Amino acid sequence: MVGLGFQQALEQNQFVITVELAPPKGTDVSRMLACAERLKGRVHGINVTDNQSAVMRLGSLAACHLLKERGFDPIYQITCRDRNRLALESDLLSAAVLGIRNVLVLTGDHPTAGDHPEAKAVYDLDSTQLLQVITRLNQGRDLSSRSSGGKPLVNGATLAGGTNLFAGAVVNPEANPLEPQIWRFFQKVAAGARFFQTQAVYDLERFDQFMGYARELGAKILAGVLLVRSAAAARYVNEHVPGVVVPERVVKELEPSANPLEAGIRMAGQQIRHLRERCDGVHIMAIGLEEHIPAVLDEAGI
Protein backbone atom coordinates (compact mmCIF):
# COMPACT_ATOMS: atom_id res chain seq x y z
CA MET A 1 0.00 0.00 0.00
CA VAL A 2 1.39 3.33 -1.06
CA GLY A 3 1.06 6.08 1.52
CA LEU A 4 3.07 9.04 0.30
CA GLY A 5 2.64 11.42 -2.58
CA PHE A 6 4.98 11.35 -5.54
CA GLN A 7 7.53 13.98 -4.51
CA GLN A 8 7.67 12.86 -0.87
CA ALA A 9 8.15 9.23 -1.84
CA LEU A 10 11.02 10.16 -4.16
CA GLU A 11 12.62 12.34 -1.54
CA GLN A 12 12.36 9.56 1.04
CA ASN A 13 14.07 7.19 -1.38
CA GLN A 14 11.15 4.83 -1.73
CA PHE A 15 10.87 2.79 -4.93
CA VAL A 16 8.36 4.99 -6.70
CA ILE A 17 5.64 3.77 -9.03
CA THR A 18 4.01 6.01 -11.58
CA VAL A 19 1.65 5.13 -14.38
CA GLU A 20 0.48 6.93 -17.44
CA LEU A 21 -3.16 7.65 -18.23
CA ALA A 22 -4.41 9.29 -21.40
CA PRO A 23 -7.46 11.55 -21.27
CA PRO A 24 -10.32 10.49 -23.54
CA LYS A 25 -10.83 11.73 -27.05
CA GLY A 26 -14.01 13.48 -26.05
CA THR A 27 -15.63 14.42 -22.78
CA ASP A 28 -16.50 11.02 -21.37
CA VAL A 29 -13.97 10.60 -18.58
CA SER A 30 -15.52 7.48 -17.07
CA ARG A 31 -12.97 4.95 -18.34
CA MET A 32 -10.03 7.13 -17.34
CA LEU A 33 -11.41 7.59 -13.82
CA ALA A 34 -12.29 3.90 -13.50
CA CYS A 35 -8.71 2.97 -14.45
CA ALA A 36 -7.43 5.43 -11.86
CA GLU A 37 -9.69 3.95 -9.15
CA ARG A 38 -8.18 0.51 -9.70
CA LEU A 39 -4.75 2.00 -9.02
CA LYS A 40 -5.70 3.69 -5.79
CA GLY A 41 -3.17 2.95 -3.07
CA ARG A 42 -0.87 1.15 -5.48
CA VAL A 43 0.92 4.00 -7.27
CA HIS A 44 2.55 7.22 -6.11
CA GLY A 45 1.65 9.34 -9.08
CA ILE A 46 -0.43 9.29 -12.23
CA ASN A 47 0.96 10.97 -15.34
CA VAL A 48 -1.63 12.52 -17.59
CA THR A 49 -0.51 12.80 -21.19
CA ASP A 50 -0.78 16.00 -23.24
CA ASN A 51 -2.22 15.21 -26.68
CA GLN A 52 0.07 12.20 -26.75
CA SER A 53 1.48 11.21 -30.15
CA ALA A 54 0.02 14.52 -31.36
CA VAL A 55 -3.50 13.06 -31.21
CA MET A 56 -6.06 15.59 -29.97
CA ARG A 57 -7.70 14.67 -26.67
CA LEU A 58 -9.16 16.20 -23.55
CA GLY A 59 -6.66 18.54 -21.92
CA SER A 60 -4.10 17.21 -19.53
CA LEU A 61 -4.66 20.02 -17.04
CA ALA A 62 -8.41 19.37 -16.69
CA ALA A 63 -7.81 15.63 -16.35
CA CYS A 64 -5.17 16.24 -13.65
CA HIS A 65 -7.66 18.40 -11.79
CA LEU A 66 -10.27 15.61 -11.85
CA LEU A 67 -7.70 13.15 -10.51
CA LYS A 68 -6.54 15.56 -7.83
CA GLU A 69 -10.15 16.03 -6.68
CA ARG A 70 -10.39 12.26 -6.27
CA GLY A 71 -7.33 12.08 -4.07
CA PHE A 72 -4.66 11.06 -6.58
CA ASP A 73 -1.31 12.78 -7.04
CA PRO A 74 -1.27 13.72 -10.73
CA ILE A 75 1.83 14.46 -12.80
CA TYR A 76 0.86 17.06 -15.34
CA GLN A 77 2.52 16.42 -18.71
CA ILE A 78 3.09 19.53 -20.73
CA THR A 79 4.59 19.62 -24.22
CA CYS A 80 6.10 22.45 -26.24
CA ARG A 81 4.31 21.40 -29.41
CA ASP A 82 0.98 23.20 -29.16
CA ARG A 83 1.55 26.34 -27.12
CA ASN A 84 3.81 29.35 -27.20
CA ARG A 85 5.54 30.76 -24.13
CA LEU A 86 2.55 32.86 -23.09
CA ALA A 87 0.21 29.88 -23.06
CA LEU A 88 2.75 27.58 -21.38
CA GLU A 89 3.44 30.00 -18.54
CA SER A 90 -0.24 30.72 -18.14
CA ASP A 91 -1.13 27.01 -18.01
CA LEU A 92 1.59 26.42 -15.40
CA LEU A 93 0.09 29.15 -13.22
CA SER A 94 -3.30 27.50 -13.72
CA ALA A 95 -1.86 24.16 -12.59
CA ALA A 96 -0.40 25.81 -9.50
CA VAL A 97 -3.71 27.32 -8.40
CA LEU A 98 -5.44 23.99 -8.91
CA GLY A 99 -2.96 22.42 -6.51
CA ILE A 100 -1.23 20.39 -9.21
CA ARG A 101 2.43 20.38 -8.29
CA ASN A 102 4.18 17.74 -10.35
CA VAL A 103 4.96 18.67 -13.94
CA LEU A 104 6.63 16.56 -16.59
CA VAL A 105 8.07 18.64 -19.41
CA LEU A 106 8.33 17.17 -22.90
CA THR A 107 9.22 18.45 -26.35
CA GLY A 108 6.15 16.70 -27.76
CA ASP A 109 5.84 14.40 -30.75
CA HIS A 110 5.68 16.27 -34.03
CA PRO A 111 2.15 16.99 -35.38
CA THR A 112 2.91 14.92 -38.49
CA ALA A 113 2.80 11.83 -36.25
CA GLY A 114 -0.75 12.52 -35.10
CA ASP A 115 -4.32 13.00 -36.25
CA HIS A 116 -4.02 16.68 -37.23
CA PRO A 117 -0.92 16.46 -39.43
CA GLU A 118 -1.74 19.79 -41.13
CA ALA A 119 -1.41 21.69 -37.83
CA LYS A 120 1.15 24.43 -37.36
CA ALA A 121 3.83 23.11 -35.00
CA VAL A 122 4.68 25.63 -32.29
CA TYR A 123 7.87 24.69 -30.42
CA ASP A 124 8.34 28.31 -29.36
CA LEU A 125 10.38 26.96 -26.44
CA ASP A 126 12.13 23.62 -26.22
CA SER A 127 11.84 21.35 -23.20
CA THR A 128 15.08 22.57 -21.60
CA GLN A 129 13.94 26.17 -21.90
CA LEU A 130 10.55 25.25 -20.47
CA LEU A 131 12.28 23.74 -17.44
CA GLN A 132 14.11 27.04 -17.00
CA VAL A 133 10.76 28.81 -17.17
CA ILE A 134 9.40 26.62 -14.36
CA THR A 135 12.47 27.37 -12.25
CA ARG A 136 11.71 31.04 -12.77
CA LEU A 137 8.00 30.75 -12.00
CA ASN A 138 9.03 28.98 -8.79
CA GLN A 139 11.10 32.07 -7.99
CA GLY A 140 8.03 34.22 -8.56
CA ARG A 141 9.10 35.63 -11.94
CA ASP A 142 8.14 35.01 -15.54
CA LEU A 143 9.90 35.10 -18.90
CA SER A 144 8.59 38.48 -20.05
CA SER A 145 11.12 40.88 -21.53
CA ARG A 146 9.17 44.05 -21.00
CA SER A 147 6.61 45.42 -18.60
CA SER A 148 3.05 46.15 -19.61
CA GLY A 149 4.15 49.78 -19.69
CA GLY A 150 6.84 48.92 -22.26
CA LYS A 151 9.91 49.11 -20.02
CA PRO A 152 12.60 46.49 -20.73
CA LEU A 153 12.89 43.77 -18.08
CA VAL A 154 16.12 41.84 -17.59
CA ASN A 155 14.83 39.13 -15.32
CA GLY A 156 11.14 38.91 -16.10
CA ALA A 157 8.24 40.43 -14.23
CA THR A 158 7.49 39.78 -10.57
CA LEU A 159 4.37 37.65 -10.28
CA ALA A 160 1.56 38.25 -7.85
CA GLY A 161 2.28 34.88 -6.29
CA GLY A 162 4.70 32.37 -7.79
CA THR A 163 4.50 28.62 -8.16
CA ASN A 164 5.92 25.71 -6.23
CA LEU A 165 6.12 23.17 -9.00
CA PHE A 166 8.11 19.93 -8.89
CA ALA A 167 9.48 19.65 -12.41
CA GLY A 168 10.72 16.61 -14.22
CA ALA A 169 11.72 15.69 -17.72
CA VAL A 170 12.19 12.78 -20.05
CA VAL A 171 15.35 11.05 -21.12
CA ASN A 172 15.85 8.15 -23.50
CA PRO A 173 18.57 5.79 -22.24
CA GLU A 174 18.00 3.57 -25.28
CA ALA A 175 18.74 6.32 -27.77
CA ASN A 176 21.28 5.47 -30.38
CA PRO A 177 23.78 7.07 -30.13
CA LEU A 178 23.48 7.76 -26.40
CA GLU A 179 25.98 10.62 -26.05
CA PRO A 180 23.83 13.45 -27.51
CA GLN A 181 21.03 12.39 -25.12
CA ILE A 182 23.44 12.53 -22.20
CA TRP A 183 24.34 16.13 -23.05
CA ARG A 184 20.64 16.96 -23.12
CA PHE A 185 20.18 15.16 -19.84
CA PHE A 186 22.93 17.33 -18.23
CA GLN A 187 21.25 20.44 -19.64
CA LYS A 188 17.87 19.44 -18.25
CA VAL A 189 19.30 18.86 -14.79
CA ALA A 190 20.99 22.27 -14.97
CA ALA A 191 17.68 23.81 -16.09
CA GLY A 192 15.92 22.49 -12.99
CA ALA A 193 14.61 18.98 -13.70
CA ARG A 194 14.42 17.13 -10.41
CA PHE A 195 13.17 13.79 -11.64
CA PHE A 196 13.29 11.91 -14.91
CA GLN A 197 10.91 9.42 -16.42
CA THR A 198 12.58 7.47 -19.19
CA GLN A 199 11.39 5.96 -22.41
CA ALA A 200 10.89 2.20 -22.25
CA VAL A 201 14.00 0.45 -20.95
CA TYR A 202 14.92 -2.99 -22.29
CA ASP A 203 18.70 -3.09 -22.45
CA LEU A 204 19.76 -3.33 -18.81
CA GLU A 205 23.47 -3.13 -19.59
CA ARG A 206 23.02 0.17 -21.36
CA PHE A 207 20.71 1.32 -18.61
CA ASP A 208 23.38 0.65 -15.98
CA GLN A 209 25.79 2.73 -18.03
CA PHE A 210 23.20 5.51 -18.16
CA MET A 211 22.56 5.25 -14.41
CA GLY A 212 26.27 5.90 -13.87
CA TYR A 213 25.78 9.40 -15.31
CA ALA A 214 22.52 9.89 -13.43
CA ARG A 215 24.06 9.02 -10.08
CA GLU A 216 26.86 11.50 -10.73
CA LEU A 217 24.26 14.24 -11.18
CA GLY A 218 22.08 13.10 -8.31
CA ALA A 219 19.01 12.97 -10.59
CA LYS A 220 16.08 10.73 -9.61
CA ILE A 221 15.33 8.21 -12.35
CA LEU A 222 12.09 6.35 -12.98
CA ALA A 223 12.67 3.76 -15.67
CA GLY A 224 10.01 3.35 -18.33
CA VAL A 225 8.22 0.01 -18.57
CA LEU A 226 6.00 -0.62 -21.55
CA LEU A 227 3.07 -3.03 -21.56
CA VAL A 228 2.14 -4.36 -24.99
CA ARG A 229 -0.68 -6.73 -25.84
CA SER A 230 0.94 -8.66 -28.70
CA ALA A 231 3.85 -8.95 -31.07
CA ALA A 232 1.86 -6.97 -33.64
CA ALA A 233 1.29 -4.17 -31.11
CA ALA A 234 5.01 -4.10 -30.35
CA ARG A 235 5.78 -3.80 -34.05
CA TYR A 236 3.25 -0.99 -34.34
CA VAL A 237 4.98 0.86 -31.49
CA ASN A 238 8.31 0.44 -33.25
CA GLU A 239 6.91 1.91 -36.43
CA HIS A 240 4.84 4.72 -35.00
CA VAL A 241 5.96 5.80 -31.53
CA PRO A 242 8.99 8.09 -31.73
CA GLY A 243 11.91 7.09 -29.52
CA VAL A 244 10.58 3.69 -28.45
CA VAL A 245 12.15 0.52 -29.78
CA VAL A 246 10.84 -2.83 -28.54
CA PRO A 247 13.74 -5.20 -29.23
CA GLU A 248 13.23 -8.14 -31.55
CA ARG A 249 13.86 -10.68 -28.75
CA VAL A 250 10.84 -9.29 -26.85
CA VAL A 251 8.67 -9.34 -29.97
CA LYS A 252 9.73 -12.96 -30.57
CA GLU A 253 8.84 -13.94 -27.03
CA LEU A 254 5.31 -12.54 -27.47
CA GLU A 255 4.81 -14.10 -30.87
CA PRO A 256 4.22 -17.81 -30.14
CA SER A 257 2.32 -17.23 -26.94
CA ALA A 258 -1.34 -18.34 -26.89
CA ASN A 259 -2.13 -15.49 -24.58
CA PRO A 260 0.26 -12.71 -25.58
CA LEU A 261 -1.29 -10.16 -23.21
CA GLU A 262 -0.56 -12.44 -20.27
CA ALA A 263 2.99 -12.88 -21.55
CA GLY A 264 3.27 -9.10 -21.88
CA ILE A 265 2.09 -8.61 -18.30
CA ARG A 266 4.55 -11.21 -17.07
CA MET A 267 7.42 -9.63 -18.96
CA ALA A 268 6.58 -6.13 -17.70
CA GLY A 269 6.42 -7.46 -14.15
CA GLN A 270 9.79 -9.16 -14.53
CA GLN A 271 11.30 -6.02 -15.95
CA ILE A 272 10.16 -4.08 -12.87
CA ARG A 273 11.87 -6.68 -10.66
CA HIS A 274 15.10 -6.20 -12.65
CA LEU A 275 14.86 -2.42 -12.39
CA ARG A 276 14.14 -2.39 -8.69
CA GLU A 277 17.79 -2.57 -7.69
CA ARG A 278 18.93 -0.22 -10.40
CA CYS A 279 17.03 3.07 -10.12
CA ASP A 280 14.55 5.13 -8.10
CA GLY A 281 11.31 3.82 -9.50
CA VAL A 282 9.40 2.78 -12.58
CA HIS A 283 7.01 4.55 -14.88
CA ILE A 284 4.49 2.19 -16.46
CA MET A 285 3.12 2.99 -19.90
CA ALA A 286 0.28 0.71 -20.86
CA ILE A 287 -1.11 2.60 -23.89
CA GLY A 288 -4.75 1.49 -23.91
CA LEU A 289 -4.22 -1.42 -21.47
CA GLU A 290 -4.40 0.62 -18.27
CA GLU A 291 -6.90 -1.84 -16.76
CA HIS A 292 -4.09 -4.38 -16.61
CA ILE A 293 -1.60 -2.26 -14.65
CA PRO A 294 -2.65 -3.82 -11.30
CA ALA A 295 -1.81 -7.25 -12.77
CA VAL A 296 1.63 -5.95 -13.78
CA LEU A 297 2.20 -4.71 -10.23
CA ASP A 298 1.07 -8.10 -8.84
CA GLU A 299 3.52 -9.81 -11.16
CA ALA A 300 6.28 -7.47 -9.95
CA GLY A 301 5.41 -8.24 -6.35
CA ILE A 302 4.56 -4.64 -5.57
Next chain:
Amino acid sequence: MIVAEQKDIAEIIPMTEGYQNILVIGCDTCVTVCLAGGAKEVAILACSLRLAARARGKKVQVDEISIERQCEKEFVDSLQSTVRGHDLLISMGCGIGVQTIAEQFPNLAVVPALNTKLLGLPERQGVWVERCQACGQCILDKTGGICPISRCSKSLLNGPCGGSQNGKCEINKEIDCGWHLIYERLKSLGRLGCLEEIMPAKDWSRSRNGGPRKVIREDMCL
Protein backbone atom coordinates in the same frame (compact mmCIF):
# COMPACT_ATOMS: atom_id res chain seq x y z
CA MET B 1 18.98 30.10 -53.70
CA ILE B 2 15.21 30.09 -53.61
CA VAL B 3 13.79 26.73 -54.61
CA ALA B 4 10.34 26.32 -56.11
CA GLU B 5 8.38 23.66 -57.92
CA GLN B 6 5.71 23.94 -60.54
CA LYS B 7 2.08 23.63 -59.57
CA ASP B 8 0.06 20.88 -61.13
CA ILE B 9 -1.33 22.01 -64.49
CA ALA B 10 -4.81 21.10 -63.18
CA GLU B 11 -4.40 23.84 -60.58
CA ILE B 12 -3.11 26.39 -63.12
CA ILE B 13 -5.79 25.95 -65.81
CA PRO B 14 -8.72 27.20 -63.65
CA MET B 15 -6.68 30.35 -62.87
CA THR B 16 -6.79 31.20 -66.59
CA GLU B 17 -10.57 30.88 -66.83
CA GLY B 18 -12.11 33.90 -68.56
CA TYR B 19 -8.84 35.33 -69.92
CA GLN B 20 -7.99 35.48 -73.63
CA ASN B 21 -4.53 37.00 -73.82
CA ILE B 22 -2.11 35.34 -71.50
CA LEU B 23 1.58 36.09 -70.98
CA VAL B 24 3.69 33.44 -69.24
CA ILE B 25 6.74 35.06 -67.62
CA GLY B 26 9.80 33.07 -66.57
CA CYS B 27 12.72 34.10 -64.42
CA ASP B 28 16.34 33.35 -65.36
CA THR B 29 17.72 33.22 -61.83
CA CYS B 30 16.96 30.74 -58.97
CA VAL B 31 13.96 29.05 -60.56
CA THR B 32 15.92 28.42 -63.75
CA VAL B 33 18.62 26.67 -61.74
CA CYS B 34 16.02 24.55 -59.93
CA LEU B 35 14.29 23.75 -63.23
CA ALA B 36 10.95 25.18 -62.17
CA GLY B 37 10.39 28.46 -64.02
CA GLY B 38 13.07 29.25 -66.60
CA ALA B 39 12.61 29.82 -70.35
CA LYS B 40 12.31 26.08 -70.96
CA GLU B 41 9.55 25.58 -68.41
CA VAL B 42 7.79 28.70 -69.73
CA ALA B 43 7.69 27.16 -73.22
CA ILE B 44 6.28 23.89 -71.88
CA LEU B 45 3.61 25.56 -69.73
CA ALA B 46 2.56 27.90 -72.56
CA CYS B 47 2.24 24.93 -74.87
CA SER B 48 0.17 22.97 -72.33
CA LEU B 49 -2.14 25.93 -71.84
CA ARG B 50 -2.66 26.29 -75.59
CA LEU B 51 -3.49 22.61 -75.90
CA ALA B 52 -5.84 22.76 -72.92
CA ALA B 53 -7.64 25.78 -74.39
CA ARG B 54 -7.98 24.09 -77.75
CA ALA B 55 -9.29 20.91 -76.14
CA ARG B 56 -12.03 22.97 -74.51
CA GLY B 57 -12.80 24.75 -77.78
CA LYS B 58 -11.59 28.11 -76.48
CA LYS B 59 -9.65 30.74 -78.42
CA VAL B 60 -6.82 31.83 -76.19
CA GLN B 61 -3.57 33.55 -77.12
CA VAL B 62 -0.63 32.43 -74.94
CA ASP B 63 2.69 34.30 -75.28
CA GLU B 64 5.99 33.63 -73.54
CA ILE B 65 8.92 35.58 -72.19
CA SER B 66 11.58 35.17 -69.55
CA ILE B 67 13.43 37.99 -67.80
CA GLU B 68 16.68 38.06 -65.87
CA ARG B 69 15.17 38.58 -62.43
CA GLN B 70 11.52 38.92 -61.45
CA CYS B 71 12.47 40.12 -57.96
CA GLU B 72 13.86 43.48 -59.11
CA LYS B 73 11.68 46.29 -60.32
CA GLU B 74 14.19 47.39 -62.97
CA PHE B 75 13.99 44.02 -64.72
CA VAL B 76 10.23 43.75 -64.36
CA ASP B 77 9.87 47.27 -65.80
CA SER B 78 11.48 46.06 -69.00
CA LEU B 79 8.20 44.19 -69.58
CA GLN B 80 6.16 47.42 -70.01
CA SER B 81 5.73 47.06 -73.77
CA THR B 82 5.46 43.24 -73.74
CA VAL B 83 2.53 43.08 -71.34
CA ARG B 84 0.49 45.45 -73.45
CA GLY B 85 -2.53 43.66 -74.92
CA HIS B 86 -2.48 40.87 -72.30
CA ASP B 87 -5.18 40.41 -69.70
CA LEU B 88 -3.46 37.77 -67.56
CA LEU B 89 0.16 37.40 -66.49
CA ILE B 90 1.29 34.00 -65.25
CA SER B 91 4.49 34.31 -63.26
CA MET B 92 6.85 31.39 -63.19
CA GLY B 93 9.01 33.21 -60.66
CA CYS B 94 9.08 32.60 -56.93
CA GLY B 95 6.49 34.30 -54.71
CA ILE B 96 8.63 37.43 -54.72
CA GLY B 97 8.59 37.53 -58.51
CA VAL B 98 4.80 37.23 -58.63
CA GLN B 99 4.44 40.13 -56.21
CA THR B 100 6.99 42.35 -57.91
CA ILE B 101 5.05 41.94 -61.15
CA ALA B 102 1.78 42.65 -59.35
CA GLU B 103 3.25 45.84 -57.87
CA GLN B 104 4.61 47.04 -61.21
CA PHE B 105 1.39 46.33 -63.12
CA PRO B 106 -1.42 47.34 -60.76
CA ASN B 107 -4.10 46.99 -63.44
CA LEU B 108 -3.23 43.50 -64.61
CA ALA B 109 -4.14 40.14 -63.09
CA VAL B 110 -1.10 38.08 -62.03
CA VAL B 111 -1.20 34.45 -60.90
CA PRO B 112 1.52 32.06 -59.70
CA ALA B 113 2.53 28.93 -61.59
CA LEU B 114 4.96 27.79 -58.90
CA ASN B 115 4.90 26.85 -55.25
CA THR B 116 7.84 28.55 -53.56
CA LYS B 117 9.32 25.91 -51.29
CA LEU B 118 12.55 26.76 -49.54
CA LEU B 119 15.88 28.52 -49.20
CA GLY B 120 18.46 25.91 -49.93
CA LEU B 121 20.76 24.26 -52.38
CA PRO B 122 20.90 21.44 -54.89
CA GLU B 123 22.07 18.40 -52.94
CA ARG B 124 22.51 16.30 -56.06
CA GLN B 125 21.07 16.28 -59.55
CA GLY B 126 17.33 16.84 -59.22
CA VAL B 127 17.25 17.16 -55.40
CA TRP B 128 17.08 20.44 -53.51
CA VAL B 129 17.25 20.74 -49.74
CA GLU B 130 16.42 23.41 -47.20
CA ARG B 131 19.16 25.20 -45.29
CA CYS B 132 17.78 28.47 -43.90
CA GLN B 133 14.45 29.92 -42.77
CA ALA B 134 15.58 33.54 -42.65
CA CYS B 135 14.97 33.63 -38.90
CA GLY B 136 16.53 37.09 -38.62
CA GLN B 137 19.14 36.21 -36.01
CA CYS B 138 21.65 33.71 -37.27
CA ILE B 139 23.11 31.32 -34.70
CA LEU B 140 25.24 29.17 -36.98
CA ASP B 141 28.28 30.23 -34.91
CA LYS B 142 26.90 28.22 -32.01
CA THR B 143 25.87 25.12 -33.90
CA GLY B 144 28.91 24.25 -35.95
CA GLY B 145 27.53 25.88 -39.09
CA ILE B 146 24.43 23.67 -39.24
CA CYS B 147 21.10 25.42 -38.89
CA PRO B 148 18.80 23.94 -36.22
CA ILE B 149 15.95 26.22 -37.26
CA SER B 150 15.67 24.73 -40.73
CA ARG B 151 17.22 21.30 -40.21
CA CYS B 152 15.53 20.22 -37.00
CA SER B 153 11.86 19.43 -37.66
CA LYS B 154 10.93 21.19 -34.42
CA SER B 155 13.46 24.05 -34.75
CA LEU B 156 14.81 23.17 -31.32
CA LEU B 157 17.65 25.20 -29.90
CA ASN B 158 18.70 22.52 -27.44
CA GLY B 159 18.49 19.18 -29.18
CA PRO B 160 18.27 16.42 -30.12
CA CYS B 161 14.83 15.46 -28.88
CA GLY B 162 14.05 11.94 -27.70
CA GLY B 163 12.80 10.98 -31.15
CA SER B 164 16.24 11.06 -32.74
CA GLN B 165 17.25 7.49 -33.58
CA ASN B 166 20.31 6.33 -35.55
CA GLY B 167 20.88 9.85 -36.82
CA LYS B 168 17.39 10.13 -38.30
CA CYS B 169 14.48 12.38 -37.37
CA GLU B 170 11.36 11.05 -35.67
CA ILE B 171 9.11 12.45 -38.35
CA ASN B 172 10.65 10.44 -41.17
CA LYS B 173 13.47 7.91 -41.38
CA GLU B 174 14.56 9.54 -44.64
CA ILE B 175 15.30 12.85 -42.92
CA ASP B 176 18.59 13.41 -41.13
CA CYS B 177 18.19 14.59 -37.55
CA GLY B 178 19.55 18.14 -37.65
CA TRP B 179 20.74 17.91 -34.07
CA HIS B 180 22.53 14.66 -34.72
CA LEU B 181 24.42 16.42 -37.51
CA ILE B 182 25.22 19.33 -35.20
CA TYR B 183 26.46 16.95 -32.53
CA GLU B 184 28.70 15.06 -34.96
CA ARG B 185 30.08 18.27 -36.37
CA LEU B 186 30.83 19.82 -32.98
CA LYS B 187 32.50 16.56 -32.03
CA SER B 188 34.77 16.56 -35.07
CA LEU B 189 35.61 20.21 -34.39
CA GLY B 190 36.49 19.32 -30.79
CA ARG B 191 33.84 21.76 -29.61
CA LEU B 192 31.31 19.56 -27.82
CA GLY B 193 31.73 21.86 -24.83
CA CYS B 194 29.37 24.25 -26.69
CA LEU B 195 26.54 21.96 -25.61
CA GLU B 196 27.14 22.76 -21.97
CA GLU B 197 25.57 26.12 -22.53
CA ILE B 198 21.77 26.11 -22.70
CA MET B 199 20.65 28.24 -25.60
CA PRO B 200 18.09 30.78 -24.41
CA ALA B 201 14.57 31.06 -25.80
CA LYS B 202 14.76 32.51 -29.28
CA ASP B 203 13.57 36.01 -30.11
CA TRP B 204 11.02 35.04 -32.74
CA SER B 205 10.00 38.67 -33.17
CA ARG B 206 13.04 38.99 -35.42
CA SER B 207 11.59 36.23 -37.55
CA ARG B 208 8.19 36.22 -39.27
CA ASN B 209 6.46 36.59 -35.91
CA GLY B 210 7.42 40.24 -35.62
CA GLY B 211 5.28 41.08 -38.65
CA PRO B 212 6.54 41.82 -42.19
CA ARG B 213 10.22 42.64 -42.05
CA LYS B 214 12.27 45.34 -43.67
CA VAL B 215 16.00 45.97 -43.95
CA ILE B 216 17.00 49.62 -44.01
CA ARG B 217 20.51 50.88 -44.75
CA GLU B 218 20.25 54.58 -43.91
CA ASP B 219 23.66 55.24 -45.45
CA MET B 220 22.51 53.87 -48.77
CA CYS B 221 19.10 55.56 -48.89
CA LEU B 222 18.72 58.39 -51.36
